[in-house]
Amino acid sequence: MPKPFNELRERLLWAGVAPRHVKRYLKELTDHLTDLRAEEERAGRTRQDAEAAALARLGSVDDLTNAMIRRRQFQSWSVRAPWATFGILPMALLAWAYFIACFILWSGWRMFLPGADTPFGSGVGPIPIHSRENIYFQTGRLIYFTAPILVGWGIGLIAVRQRLKAAWPTVGLVLIAWMGATAEIRASRTSVPGGFGHIRMNFFNLAISGQSISGSLLHALVIFTLALLPYVIWRLRRAYFVSA
Amino acid sequence: MTSRETNPNFMNGVPELLILRLLNEKEMYGYELVQAIRERTDAVVAVGEGVVYPVLHGLESDGALKSRRKTVNGRSRIYYSVTARGSRRLADLSETWTNLAGAIHRMLMGGQSAEAV
Numbered sequence: 029m030p031k032p033f034n035e036l037r038e039r040l041l042w043a044g045v046a047p048r049h050v051k052r053y054l055k056e057l058t059d060h061l062t063d064l065r066a067e068e069e070r071a072g073r074t075r076q077d078a079e080a081a082a083l084a085r086l087g088s089v090d091d092l093t094n095a096m097i098r099r100r101q102f103q104s105w106s107v108r109a110p111w112a113t114f115g116i117l118p119m120a121l122l123a124w125a126y127f128i129a130c131f132i133l134w135s136g137w138r139m140f141l142p143g144a145d146t147p148f149g150s151g152v153g154p155i156p157i158h159s160r161e162n163i164y165f166q167t168g169r170l171i172y173f174t175a176p177i178l179v180g181w182g183i184g185l186i187a188v189r190q191r192l193k194a195a196w197p198t199v200g201l202v203l204i205a206w207m208g209a210t211a212e213i214r215a216s217r218t219s220v221p222g223g224f225g226h227i228r229m230n231f232f233n234l235a236i237s238g239q240s241i242s243g244s245l246l247h248a249l250v251i252f253t254l255a256l257l258p259y260v261i262w263r264l265r266r267a268y269f270v271s272a
Numbered sequence: 273m274t275s276r277e278t279n280p281n282f283m284n285g286v287p288e289l290l291i292l293r294l295l296n297e298k299e300m301y302g303y304e305l306v307q308a309i310r311e312r313t314d315a316v317v318a319v320g321e322g323v324v325y326p327v328l329h330g331l332e333s334d335g336a337l338k339s340r341r342k343t344v345n346g347r348s349r350i351y352y353s354v355t356a357r358g359s360r361r362l363a364d365l366s367e368t369w370t371n372l373a374g375a376i377h378r379m380l381m382g383g384q385s386a387e388a389v
Contacts, residue, residue, distance in 0.1 A: 046368070052329070053329070056350060057322050059349060088318020091323055092323060096326045099329075101333050102326070
């Protein structure tokens with residue numbers, strides 16, 4: 029990609045233009061520049077002069093940037109509605125992941141532990157590590173424990189791709205960390221003879237059973253720190269390349 | 273990148289009109305379209321050629337244009353063409369600009385009354 033387009037790309041992303049629109053714009057500008065350069069070379073200019081003339085005909089970085097950012101339809105959703113992108117969407121994704129984990133727990137309880145009072149293994153003998161049952165339940169556990177980190181990384185990735193300032197991504201990460209640290213699963217068997225047990229989840233209550241408030245806060249801090257890592261690494265890399 | 277003098281009025285609805293008019297005749301890609309604008313207007317409409325793409329993308333997003341990728345002479349290009357909605361928009365824009373141009377022309381020629389547009 030020609031060097032002026034690197035500046036253009038950064039300016040468009042910082043202005044909130046969605047990365048897919050930026051990518052397409054730069055692709056078409058690059059093609060256009062190639063055509064202009066060939067035209068100027070056919071007119072007898074040297075390659076260097078042809079390049080300069082082609083860039084001048086294409087327009088200044090200011091013109092090319094302004095032409096794109098004045099159209100609101102090209103702005104990314106994270107700029108148009110950050111409360112949805114970093115508030116509602118991550119929490120909905122995390123809730124969906126927890127729903128899947130709960131479904132695995134509930135269906136595993138029905139399939140593999142039909143006589144047990146809870147699906148957490150109490151009252152039944154040890155389950156072999158390579159057994160189907162164990163793999164099934166561990167898949168649910170994996171989803172349950174990694175979901176907040178993965179959703180947090182998703183927030184960081186969006187922030188990095190779209191060159192966003194830290195405020196809204198931080199709000200999203202705090203919400204995810206809080207939701208992840210206070211998530212609590214309860215399972216209870218129905219009083220109906222032969223009936224199936226049910227599972228429910230609670231969120232956002234710091235004083236969850238079996239864990240102190242300071243324990244919940246520590247858990248939230250761990251999730252927040254792990255989820256923040258990719259964003260911090262990108263900021264450090266960027267600071268390094270700018271200063272180099 | 274050096275700057276170049278452009279026509280500031282170009283962005284006030286004229287690019288849509290010119291683009292829709294040209295693409296209504298045949299599908300074109302960006303470079304081809306800009307050269308056609310330059311030839312048809314005798315280079316009166318001066319514009320940084322790259323700013324045509326946000327206009328094209330905006331019209332496509334509004335449903336006035338559609339695009340397809342086509343490989344010609346080993347190069348992949350995005351060709352644009354007008355949709356039915358784009359044809360209606362072209363008719364509206366043409367009428368507006370014809371009325372406007374007529375009114376301005378009459379004023380410049382010293383006419384006593386100009387129709388409201």
